[in-house]
Amino acid sequence: MEKNKAPADFSGRLWNFFKSVKLTVxxxxxxxxxxxxxxxxxxxxxxxxxxxxxxxxxYRAMNTLGIFDMYHSWWFVLLLLTLSANILVCSIDRFIxxxxxxxxxxxxxxxxxxxxxxxKRKFEARQPSEFLMSAFTPFIAxxxxxxxxxxxxxxxxIFAEKGRWTRLGVYVVHFGVMLLILGALIGSLFGFDSYVNxxxxxxxxxxxxxxxxxxNHLPFEIRCDDFELSLYDTGQPSEYRxxxxxxxxxxxxxxxxxVVNDPLRHNGVNIFQSSYGVLPPKEITxxxxxxxxxxxxxxxxxxxxxxxxxxxxxxxxxxKLLNSYNFMGHNIGECIAGTLTTADNKVSEIIVPFxxxxxxxxxxxxxxVSIKDFTKIYYTGxxxxxxxxxxxxxxxxxxxxxxxxxxxFMSHQRLCIIVEKEGSRSQVTVSGMSNRENSRMERKVxxxxxxxVKMTQDEPRRKHEIINTRxxxxxxxxxxxxSVEKG
Amino acid sequence: MNSSFLLSVTTFVYGFSAVLYISSWIFKKRLPGxxxxxxxxxxxxxxxxxxxxxxxxxxxxxxxxxxLSNMYESLxxxxxxxxxxxxxxxxxxxxxxxxxxxxxxSFLVLAYASLSPNVSDSIQPLIPALKSNWLIAHVVSCFLxxxxxxxAFGVSILFLFQQKDKGEKRQTAFSIPPSNILDDLTYKxxxxxxxxxxxxxxxxxxxxxxxxxxxxxxxxxETWSLIxxxxxxxxxxxRLMRRWHGKRIAxxxxxxxAAVIFTYLGVNYLPGLHSYG
Numbered sequence: 001m002e003k004n005k006a007p008a009d010f011s012g013r014l015w016n017f018f019k020s021v022k023l024t025v026x027x028x029x030x031x032x033x034x035x036x037x038x039x040x041x042x043x044x045x046x047x048x049x050x051x052x053x054x055x056x057x058x059y060r061a062m063n064t065l066g067i068f069d070m071y072h073s074w075w076f077v078l079l080l081l082t083l084s085a086n087i088l089v090c091s092i093d094r095f096i097x098x099x100x101x102x103x104x105x106x107x108x109x110x111x112x113x114x115x116x117x118x119x120k121r122k123f124e125a126r127q128p129s130e131f132l133m134s135a136f137t138p139f140i141a142x143x144x145x146x147x148x149x150x151x152x153x154x155x156x157x158i159f160a161e162k163g164r165w166t167r168l169g170v171y172v173v174h175f176g177v178m179l180l181i182l183g184a185l186i187g188s189l190f191g192f193d194s195y196v197n198x199x200x201x202x203x204x205x206x207x208x209x210x211x212x213x214x215x216n217h218l219p220f221e222i223r224c225d226d227f228e229l230s231l232y233d234t235g236q237p238s239e240y241r242x243x244x245x246x247x248x249x250x251x252x253x254x255x256x257x258x259v260v261n262d263p264l265r266h267n268g269v270n271i272f273q274s275s276y277g278v279l280p281p282k283e284i285t286x287x288x289x290x291x292x293x294x295x296x297x298x299x300x301x302x303x304x305x306x307x308x309x310x311x312x313x314x315x316x317x318x319x320k321l322l323n324s325y326n327f328m329g330h331n332i333g334e335c336i337a338g339t340l341t342t343a344d345n346k347v348s349e350i351i352v353p354f355x356x357x358x359x360x361x362x363x364x365x366x367x368x369v370s371i372k373d374f375t376k377i378y379y380t381g382x383x384x385x386x387x388x389x390x391x392x393x394x395x396x397x398x399x400x401x402x403x404x405x406x407x408x409f410m411s412h413q414r415l416c417i418i419v420e421k422e423g424s425r426s427q428v429t430v431s432g433m434s435n436r437e438n439s440r441m442e443r444k445v446x447x448x449x450x451x452x453v454k455m456t457q458d459e460p461r462r463k464h465e466i467i468n469t470r471x472x473x474x475x476x477x478x479x480x481x482x483s484v485e486k487g
Numbered sequence: 488m489n490s491s492f493l494l495s496v497t498t499f500v501y502g503f504s505a506v507l508y509i510s511s512w513i514f515k516k517r518l519p520g521x522x523x524x525x526x527x528x529x530x531x532x533x534x535x536x537x538x539x540x541x542x543x544x545x546x547x548x549x550x551x552x553x554x555l556s557n558m559y560e561s562l563x564x565x566x567x568x569x570x571x572x573x574x575x576x577x578x579x580x581x582x583x584x585x586x587x588x589x590x591x592x593s594f595l596v597l598a599y600a601s602l603s604p605n606v607s608d609s610i611q612p613l614i615p616a617l618k619s620n621w622l623i624a625h626v627v628s629c630f631l632x633x634x635x636x637x638x639a640f641g642v643s644i645l646f647l648f649q650q651k652d653k654g655e656k657r658q659t660a661f662s663i664p665p666s667n668i669l670d671d672l673t674y675k676x677x678x679x680x681x682x683x684x685x686x687x688x689x690x691x692x693x694x695x696x697x698x699x700x701x702x703x704x705x706x707x708x709e710t711w712s713l714i715x716x717x718x719x720x721x722x723x724x725x726r727l728m729r730r731w732h733g734k735r736i737a738x739x740x741x742x743x744x745a746a747v748i749f750t751y752l753g754v755n756y757l758p759g760l761h762s763y764g
Contacts, residue, residue, distance in 0.1 A: 032717035272698075401682075
C-alpha cells in the first residue's frame with residue numbers, strides 16, 4: 001500500500017481525503033455531537049413557539065441553520081453523505097488491496113513473518129523432525145481449513161489457516177450501512193407520511209401530509225366502521241381498535257381491525273392506529289326530575305333546542321358543550337351547560353356533567369337535570385404512510401447484523417509450526433497470527449503448543465495410539481474455549 | 488413470596504458479594520474471592536428467579552406480559568445481565584478482581600430499582616404501544632448491550648487504577664489483571680455491547696415501524712441510542728484502524744458509558760415517546 005504518497009492530481013487527493021480513517025472518526029463524532037441538539041430542542045414545532053422561547057435574533061440564526069428540523073437540514077444530510085462517501089471509498093480502497101488475500105485458493109505463507117512474531121512457543125522434542133511430521137500434520141489438518149507443509153533448509157514448517165473469508169465481515173457491515181442510507185433516501189424521495197381523522201361511519205380519500213400540511217389524494221377510500229377503546233380496570237388504555245374498510249370505487253375490498261402494532265397494509269400504503277378522540281355528541285337524552293313530586297321526565301335534546309318541562313317547572317335549553325369544568329378546584333370532566341328559565345322568569349345557569357348523574361341535585365331546586373344517555377361518536381386518528389424504502393432498509397438491517405457478527409466474533413487465523421533438526425532431536429516453534437486482536441490467537445497458540453509438547457513427550461514406540469488419544473482430547477479442549485490465562 | 492421482596496433480598500446478596508470481592512482484592516485473599524463468586528452466582532440466580540416470578544405474577548394479575556416493560560423491570564434485567572456476563576468472564580479469565588466492579592454495578596442497579604422513590608415496582612398492564620412480540624427481543628438485546636458496555640466501563644476504570652498502582656509483581660487470580668488483558672477485555676466487551684446495541688436498535692426500528700408508522704423518527708431515545716452507536720463505532724475504528732490501545736481506549740470506553748447512561752436514564756427528562764424507561 002502506498003500510504004504516504006501524496007498524489008498530485010485532484011481526484012487522487014479527493015480519494016485520499018475520503019479514504020482516511022481520521023475523516024471517519026471526525027464525521028462519526030460530529031454526527032454524535034450534533035445529534036444531541038435535536039434531542040434538547042424539540043423539533044418541528046410551531047415557529048411562534050420558538051420565536052417566543054429564543055427571541056428574534058436567535059430564532060433567525062437557528063432557523064437559518066435548520067436547527068428546528070436539524071435531522072433534515074442541509075448540513076446534517078451533508079454529514080451523512082460524507083459518511084457514506086467515506087465508507088464507500090474506504091471499503092473500495094481496502095478491498096482492492098485485500099481482495100487478493102481474501103480470494104486466494106493457494107495462500108502464500110511467509111515463514112519469516114512468523115519468525116519475527118514476538119509471541120512464540122518453543123520446545124525441544126527428542127524425536128527426529130520427520131518423525132514428528134506424521135504426528136502433527138493430521139491433527140493440524142483436522143483443526144484448520146487449509147494446511148500445507150513446506151520444506152526448509154534445516155527442516156520443514158507446517159502452515160495452517162482458517163476463516164480467511166471472515167475478512168469480508170467489515171465489507172458486509174459497510175455495505176449494510178450504505179444500503180441503509182440508500183433505503184432511507186428511497187423512502188424520503190418516493191414515500192409520504194400523512195395523517196387523517198375519520199369519524200365512525202365516515203370515509204375519506206384525502207390525507208394531510210405531515211411535513212407540508214398539504215392534502216394528499218389516495219387511490220382508494222378508507223372507511224372507519226367502528227372504533228373501540230378498551231381500558232384496564234386500572235383505567236389505563238388497553239387497546240385502541242379501529243375497524244377499517246378499504247373502498248375502491250365505492251366497492252369494499254378489504255376490512256381489518258387495526259390496533260397499535262398491527263397496521264393495515266394495502267398496495268404499499270400502510271395505515272396505523274395513532275390516536276383517537278370523541279366527537280361532541282349531537283343528541284343528548286336528559287332526565288328532569290322533581291324531588292318534591294318524584295316525577296321524572298325524559299327528553300332527547302339537540303344543542304340549542306329548548307324543552308318546556310311539564311308541571312310548569314320551566315324551560316331548559318342546552319347552550320353549549322364543555323370539554324371540562326372546574327368545580328371547587330376539581331375537574332369534573334365533560335359537561336353540558338344550559339339555562340333553566342322558571343315561570344317567574346328567573347334564569348339559572350346549570351352545569352350537567354356526563355360523569356356524575358347526581359350533580360345537579362346539589363342545587364336543591366324544584367327540578368334537577370341529569371344526562372341519561374347520549375350518542376358517543378369516536379373518531380380514529382390514523383397515520384397513513386408509504387415507504388418503498390422499507391424492504392431495502394430491512395435487508396440492510398439483516399446484512400449489518402450478520403456483518404458485525406462476522407467482523408467481531410470470527411477471525412482469520414494462521415498458524416505456523418516450524419520443526420528444525422538439532423542432531424537427532426528437533427526444535428519446534430509454534431506461532432500464530434490473526435487479523436483481529438491477537439490475544440485470542442496467542443492463547444490458541446499456547447494451547448496448541450502445550451498439546452504438541454505432550455504428544456512428543458510420550459514414548460516413541462507407543463506413538464500412534466498415544467497420539468491418537470491425544471488428538472481427541474486436544475480437539476475437544478480446543479473446541480471448548482480459547483481461554484486459559486496465565487494465573 | 489412476592490418477586491419485589493425476592494429482588495430486594497437479592498440486592499443485599501449482590502452487596503455482600505461486592506464486599507467479598509473487594510476484600511479479596513484488597514487483602515489478596517483467596518477465600519473471600521472464592522466465596523464471592525458463589526454468592527454472586529446465588530444473587531444472579533435469585534435475580535433471574537425474581538424475573539420469572541414477576542412474569543408469573545403478571546399472569547396472575549391478568550396482565551400477562553414479560554417483565555421488561557418499565558424502568559423497574561429493565562433495571563432488574565440489567566443487573567441480572569451484568570452478573571451473568573461477568574460470571575462468564577470470570578470463568579474464562581480466571582480472575583476475581585473484575586468481580587469487584589461487576590458485583591458493585593449489579594448491586595447499585597438493583598438497589599436503585601428497589602429503593603428509589605422514582606421507580607415503582609408495581610406490575611402495570613401493557614399500554615397498547617408495548618403490546619408487541621418485539622418487546623422481549625428489543626429490550627433483551629438493548630440491555631445485554633448496556634451490560635457489555637457497563638463491564639467495559641468497569642474494566643477501563645480498573646485499567647486506569649492499575650496504571651497508577653504498579654507495585655504488584657506476582658499475578659494471581661486475586662490481583663488486578665495485567666494491563667494488556669484489561670485492555671483486550673475492554674475491547675471485547677465493547678464489541679459485545681456494540682453487537683447487541685445494534686440488534687437492539689434494529690429490533691426497535693422494526694417495532695417502531697409497526698407501532699408508530701416509521702422505523703426511524705429521531706425521537707430522543709432513538710437519537711441517543713444512535714449517538715451511543717456512533718460513539719462506540721468511533722471507538723472500534725480507533726482501535727482497529729488506528730491501533731489505539733491503553734489509556735486512550737479506557738477513556739473512550741468511560742465516555743461511551745456516559746452516553747449509555749444518558750440514553751438509558753437521561754432521556755427520560757427529555758420530551759419523547761419512550762416515556763416508559
